[in-house]
Amino acid sequence: MAHPPSLNSFTKAIKENCHISDAGGASIFSICGMALRLRDLNKWEQGLYPWQEAVPSDLLEWIDNREQIWESVGDNDYSPLPLNGRHYDPFDTRAINRILHPQGLFYGAGYAHSLKPCFFLARILETRDIQGIPVLILGQEMVRDLLTLPALNQDDAVIFRKDAAALFLWDQMAYLKKSGQRFLRMALRRCGLPDPGTESRIDGFESILSIFQQTCIHHEIGEICDTVFDRSRFRQIVAGFPHSTVELLARTVKDLLADTGPNGTLAHIIETKNAAALGFYAAFQDGLFRPLFPQLRPAVEKFVSDDDWDGIENTRGIGFDTARRYVEELLSMLESGDGGETPEQTIDRVNTRLVVPLNNGESPITG
Incomplete structure (x- = not known):
């Protein structure tokens, strides 16, 4: 997935932090829960629709490669994010988004269940105001971690992740x-x-x-x-x-x-x-x-x-x-x-x- 040249090092650092988080957080899931999350992450990387399935042998090879990445970064500290000539703490979302919003981008970071860090970068489809609360609808996700979170609130705004929500919703129906x-x-x-x-x-x-x-x-x-x-x-x-x-x-x-x-x-x-x-x-x-x-x-x-x-x-x-x-x-x-x-x-x-x-x-x- 191509990124603007000025954001290459930024997105690379986010991706590395996603790997570090996933390596450290993998143990919190059951075997079935982990398999479902890996499958969804693979669907996102391959650009598949929620109802499409990867070739089993290709998926197993991808999982093996992902686990090797996790083994190589599991002990690393989270990387600061290089942006506009400065380095930002990966959880300093307000400062980072002040720079990204004019470019139509949104950066998400926080702690999910069991304090697993979650990171993603996505394009903004539209913004709304509901009951005086800013609402951002996100489209294409450029970087994301293992967690398929459909929505969250961050910095007093509501964030809806359309890509992640589509995968989450389909799984909810399929495994109900x-x-x-x-x-x-x-x-x-x-x-x-x-x-x-x-x-x-x-x-x-x-x-x-x-x-x-x-x-x-x-x-x-x-x-x-x-x-x-x-x-x-x-x-x-x-x-x-x-x-x-x-x-x-x-x-x-x-x-x-x-x-x-x-x-x-x-x-x-x-x-x-x-x-x-x-x-x-x-x-x-x-x-x-x-x-x-x-x-x-x-x-x-x-x-x-x-x-x-x-x-x-x-x-x-x-x-x-x-x-x-x-x-x-x-x-x-x-x-x-x-x-x-x-x-x-x-x-x-x-x-x-x-x-x-x-x-x-x-x-x-x-x-």
């Missing part, structure tokens, strides 16, 4: 669990697609992606507008308990707040009466999110027969109250253990009190 299939079928019907088959999804993919784009954008807006879970406290929790059930619970509750808050995902779906978006939203919920918000899918099933948006609004409120209570309980538990126990003891206490009951279908916190 049986329990979510009926909601996916509902969503596809509301999109006007004749059947839920692969060819129908391919034909209607741009429409599906457009709906998913709005869902992702308003999730990020919900996060930015949330006043329940203090951002600095959330970052402290993630930094203090990386790759643990404490981090998982904190992230899931934070997502639920964003989705059910007055400025978030479900509020926008309800306001626009977008039944297809509601179906996709219900279909794609998994992990701790489902036992935290068990009212969602029954409410959507009822909606299929009565189109009652008031019922969905009531359910949104229940989800928001649940998320708020879990934030309060989690923060209380963490504060009570400050200074008096090891991180492992805190993780075990939170896991026993909050996470295990959820996984067993119980609700340890009542209103």
Whole structure:
């Protein structure tokens, strides 16, 4: 992929940082999770559509080469980024983007799940303003790491990565669990697609992606507008308990707040009466999110027969109250253990009190 001559050394440094991050972060994924991420990264590098698959032998050779690269850079420090005669810290996104934006480019950097650093460089397709928040829609990605993140918020702006979102969305549909299939079928019907088959999804993919784009954008807006879970406290929790059930619970509750808050995902779906978006939203919920918000899918099933948006609004409120209570309980538990126990003891206490009951279908916190 050709880059402007002045950016060659810049993009090369980002790519090296992506390799370093991927080498250090590979261990956080399961074997299946790692295989899926490698496959998507290969699709991006080869310019394949989300529904296209690489020749198996070519993919295996590519993976072998990638692992050799990781072995060669795994102990390296992250490189500063050369730009306009200066070198920038790779996480100094504000300063870097002040230079890149006039060129129609956006640089992303931050920490994802388990504190894995994430880096990418993409072309800006368009900019919007929603509820006073800048929203950037990104197109062609010139550099990226292993993580296929469809959207994020950075420096008080919402970023939608269209290339990554397309891969993510296709995987969500392709590997959806049986329990979510009926909601996916509902969503596809509301999109006007004749059947839920692969060819129908391919034909209607741009429409599906457009709906998913709005869902992702308003999730990020919900996060930015949330006043329940203090951002600095959330970052402290993630930094203090990386790759643990404490981090998982904190992230899931934070997502639920964003989705059910007055400025978030479900509020926008309800306001626009977008039944297809509601179906996709219900279909794609998994992990701790489902036992935290068990009212969602029954409410959507009822909606299929009565189109009652008031019922969905009531359910949104229940989800928001649940998320708020879990934030309060989690923060209380963490504060009570400050200074008096090891991180492992805190993780075990939170896991026993909050996470295990959820996984067993119980609700340890009542209103």
